[in-house]
Amino acid sequence: MTSLAVALDLLREAAARRWFLALGLALTGLLMLLLTSLRLEVVDGALAASRLFGQPLHHSIQAADVALRPVFLVASQIVFWGGLGFGVLSCADFAPALLSPGRIEHLLSLPVRRWELLAGTFLGVLALALAGAVYASAGLVLVLGAKTGVWTGWPVVSAVLAAVAFGSVYAGMLAVTVWVRSAALSAAAGATLVLLGLLATHRVPLLDLMGRGVGRALFAGVTAVVPPLGKLADAAGALASSAPLAPGGLLRLLAGTVAFAGALLAVAMWRFDRRDF
Amino acid sequence: MRQRWLWLIAAGLLVIAAAWLVRIPEARAPAARPEVEMPRQLRPEERQRMLARLRPPVDAGVRRNEVRDPMLAALSAGGSGSGMVLEVNALRNSPLGELLLQCLAAREGRGNALEALQRMGIDPLRDVDRVGITEHGIVVSGDFRRANWEGLLGSPGGSAYGEQGQITSVDPRADGGSRLIATRWGDSLLHLGDSVEDGRRVVDVVEGRGPAPRPLLTPEQSYGELYGVVSGADLARTVGASEAWATALVEAASKVEIHLDARRDVALVADVSGDDARKLEDLGKSLGGALALARAQARAGGDVDAAELLSFARVSPARGDALSVEVALPLEVVARHLASCRGDVDAGR
Numbered sequence: 001m002t003s004l005a006v007a008l009d010l011l012r013e014a015a016a017r018r019w020f021l022a023l024g025l026a027l028t029g030l031l032m033l034l035l036t037s038l039r040l041e042v043v044d045g046a047l048a049a050s051r052l053f054g055q056p057l058h059h060s061i062q063a064a065d066v067a068l069r070p071v072f073l074v075a076s077q078i079v080f081w082g083g084l085g086f087g088v089l090s091c092a093d094f095a096p097a098l099l100s101p102g103r104i105e106h107l108l109s110l111p112v113r114r115w116e117l118l119a120g121t122f123l124g125v126l127a128l129a130l131a132g133a134v135y136a137s138a139g140l141v142l143v144l145g146a147k148t149g150v151w152t153g154w155p156v157v158s159a160v161l162a163a164v165a166f167g168s169v170y171a172g173m174l175a176v177t178v179w180v181r182s183a184a185l186s187a188a189a190g191a192t193l194v195l196l197g198l199l200a201t202h203r204v205p206l207l208d209l210m211g212r213g214v215g216r217a218l219f220a221g222v223t224a225v226v227p228p229l230g231k232l233a234d235a236a237g238a239l240a241s242s243a244p245l246a247p248g249g250l251l252r253l254l255a256g257t258v259a260f261a262g263a264l265l266a267v268a269m270w271r272f273d274r275r276d277f
Numbered sequence: 278m279r280q281r282w283l284w285l286i287a288a289g290l291l292v293i294a295a296a297w298l299v300r301i302p303e304a305r306a307p308a309a310r311p312e313v314e315m316p317r318q319l320r321p322e323e324r325q326r327m328l329a330r331l332r333p334p335v336d337a338g339v340r341r342n343e344v345r346d347p348m349l350a351a352l353s354a355g356g357s358g359s360g361m362v363l364e365v366n367a368l369r370n371s372p373l374g375e376l377l378l379q380c381l382a383a384r385e386g387r388g389n390a391l392e393a394l395q396r397m398g399i400d401p402l403r404d405v406d407r408v409g410i411t412e413h414g415i416v417v418s419g420d421f422r423r424a425n426w427e428g429l430l431g432s433p434g435g436s437a438y439g440e441q442g443q444i445t446s447v448d449p450r451a452d453g454g455s456r457l458i459a460t461r462w463g464d465s466l467l468h469l470g471d472s473v474e475d476g477r478r479v480v481d482v483v484e485g486r487g488p489a490p491r492p493l494l495t496p497e498q499s500y501g502e503l504y505g506v507v508s509g510a511d512l513a514r515t516v517g518a519s520e521a522w523a524t525a526l527v528e529a530a531s532k533v534e535i536h537l538d539a540r541r542d543v544a545l546v547a548d549v550s551g552d553d554a555r556k557l558e559d560l561g562k563s564l565g566g567a568l569a570l571a572r573a574q575a576r577a578g579g580d581v582d583a584a585e586l587l588s589f590a591r592v593s594p595a596r597g598d599a600l601s602v603e604v605a606l607p608l609e610v611v612a613r614h615l616a617s618c619r620g621d622v623d624a625g626r
Contacts, residue, residue: 041562043562043563043565043566044565044566044567044569044570045566045569045570045572045573046562046565046566046568046569046592047565048561048562048565048566049562049594058594059594060591060592060593060594061561061562061564061565061591061592061593061594062565062568062569062588062590062591062592063568063569063572063573063587063588063590064569066572066588115284200299224296224300225292225295225296227295227299228299231299252298252299253298253299255294255298256294256295256296256297256298256299256300257295257299259291259292259294259295259298260291260292260295260299262287262288262291263287263288263289263291263292263295264288266284266285266287266288266291267284267285267288269284270281270282270284270285270288273280273281273284274281
């Protein structure tokens, strides 16, 4: 419960920041623009014609849910990678602010255990990422559903995947901040983890290109642990566009990502527990 | 103090779990959407086949520079606006061809057409290359050197025409029917029509005499296992107009070019052209709706494969005065529809 209180406190802090206000306004504006300027004509379940700002969009006439697949696919990728990028930049200074002199001493004087402080910060950021991703994708689903009659929940599930992926990245950012209280370093750690996640996606072909040696062993070791974010993005895209997925593969990938985030959080808590303020 | 180390132990275990969870090879390969290649142009093997069929026309021993496909030339002879070609040789090696052959072979009650032809020296499975149909008759190409023409046409010769033509009048059958004019061109082309004039026109065009008619199909259009051009009027007669899309099709289309790929699943491309852009636009919407409805019905009926392949169905809207329809159907669905003629009691189960 204490962690949730810390998380709520972080959400209140986020609500006062311009970054998140701007994101919320931008998403709302975009959805309202789609709602008012996009005209879709559906004949017997087929998307027959589209107009954006009164201009006809040239596309094939096909079943509306099939026609919307690429739209949801692109939206899921924007939410996934855009969310990762925005999250790394905008959430980088939450943990440094928490650990800032004066504030941390005050927090530690309260009846809150140290691990609850970190867990609350993590949960708050995760809730923030989840809210942003779900708001964008659910808004798109609602707008397109109202215009075409195609209702699907998969783009929202795909947004949850994006939030989980960001959670694993933010766990790393939090762990770094516990060692060095710096927003820039936190953001750099997040960017590095995203890059490593991309490299981990193509781990096997990259290892094939490398000659034997310490560098290869190091690369193999690091990328064996980091969640392959590209695969997660592909899975999110496949979910959003109703494409087939390997049975069980997504669940294992998700469990691995959660385990990785848990490992980094545990390291952060170990360090936070023994740090003097 | 002990709790601090518990965090590290937990971190170690979670790292191992993470590595294990995301790296273990997957037990089952990911399911993939079926891939359907729509017949849009000559495939490399079809291009080779097309080039091998081109012959210089020979008139009175004079060899000309131009080349033509005798079959396609024969189809154009009548000036017909509609004609379809069935690539028998290519189709018989496909799963769909096997189904059609089973269908033909199962029609014992009406006399097995395949066996009858074989008795007359023509093995439809080996000797027939293509069958073309126009309103002026049927054109069959292939290797007919072993054919028993007397058994087939009731006359060994007929009257000679042109360099290699033989025109034979076949009497009506005992059970009725009209007189048939069979025109042979060498041992590779047979035209079955109902007038001697048609037969002469076919030989003239194939041998390059007189003005060349406007080609019904060019060699570059000879792709797919079934291809052809249907005029709006013929389409109206064939399709009827019971459905909304059929009515719109008949009203809007002046010409439809069809190509069907039956190497595995059946993929159909129909390029519809018409004079009224507005009607074509309405036709596109009606066809798109009909295809979406068919997919929804397949899904509702639990036919996942058909629904998945029907998701490839699309209508590319009018580009000026034309629109294009693409449809794919799984072989199993086609087999189910052919099951009744095969007498397969288990069909569709």
